Amino acid sequence: KQSPIIAPSILSADFARLGEDTARVLAAGGDWVHFDVMDNHYVPNLTMGPMVLKALRDYGISAHIDVHLMVKPVDRIVPDFARAGANSISFHPEASEHVDRTIGLIREAGCQAGLVFNPATPLNWLDHVLDKLDFVLLMSVNPGFGGQKFIPSALDKLREVRRRIDDSGRAIRLEVDGGVSADNIGAIAAAGADTFVAGSAIFNAPDYAAAISAMRAAIG
Numbered sequence: 001k002q003s004p005i006i007a008p009s010i011l012s013a014d015f016a017r018l019g020e021d022t023a024r025v026l027a028a029g030g031d032w033v034h035f036d037v038m039d040n041h042y043v044p045n046l047t048m049g050p051m052v053l054k055a056l057r058d059y060g061i062s063a064h065i066d067v068h069l070m071v072k073p074v075d076r077i078v079p080d081f082a083r084a085g086a087n088s089i090s091f092h093p094e095a096s097e098h099v100d101r102t103i104g105l106i107r108e109a110g111c112q113a114g115l116v117f118n119p120a121t122p123l124n125w126l127d128h129v130l131d132k133l134d135f136v137l138l139m140s141v142n143p144g145f146g147g148q149k150f151i152p153s154a155l156d157k158l159r160e161v162r163r164r165i166d167d168s169g170r171a172i173r174l175e176v177d178g179g180v181s182a183d184n185i186g187a188i189a190a191a192g193a194d195t196f197v198a199g200s201a202i203f204n205a206p207d208y209a210a211a212i213s214a215m216r217a218a219i220g
């Protein structure tokens with residue numbers, strides 16, 4: 001298991017002051033920027049595209065940007081996000097026509113590749129591609145909105161993915177996304193996650209630094 005990463009989801013940031021708010025959450029101790037891309041097609045919400053990511057880079061954000069694609073189709077937007085400055089790109093297997101090809105596209109574009117599992121998406125999508133992945137992202141809410149409640153069955157699923165990653169012997173990160181807070185992050189870490197996305201729990205807190213350090217303390 002790798003050192004813990006906290007990835008604030010800027011879905012819950014102030015979109016009218018996105019650069020400033022992103023810089024603020026990084027200064028408060030966030031490691032990565034989690035960048036949620038929703039298309040009003042694969043998920044019922046519409047957020048931000050490559051131009052917004054590029055604008056954050058131009059503003060001076062140099063942290064790792066972790067692009068979570070909740071879009072369909074997937075492939076044609078991948079090079080655009082890579083060019084805009086993404087470091088990692090994940091996608092939902094059921095949104096891609098050719099999962100292995102999409103993983104290849106992401107890696108050829110110079111980004112780390114991740115596969116995302118909704119609460120009800122079976123893990124057998126991992127069977128033939130695990131050795132090509134840099135990370136696995138487990139959703140602990142249904143994708144589309146911030147501020148939802150953590151679905152407890154995600155913990156069993158986390159343990160199962162942890163087993164598969166350990167069996168592979170490869171340094172694959174295990175990321176969890178949805179309803180993560182200082183109250184449940186200890187149990188989530190114990191179940192095997194090493195990379196933690198949190199949106200509302202950080203951005204709705206009065207003090208980002210306090211919220212992030214409470215999470216780090218709870219990870220242990």
Ligand code: DX5
Pocket residue numbers: 009011012034036068141142143144145146147148177178179180197198199200201
């Ligand atoms: C949900 C997004 C999440 C979201 C998490 O579809 O993928 O990244 O921002 O927000 P919270 O932490 O509020 O559940």
Ligand code: ZN
Pocket residue numbers: 009034035036068177197
């Ligand atoms: Zn996300």
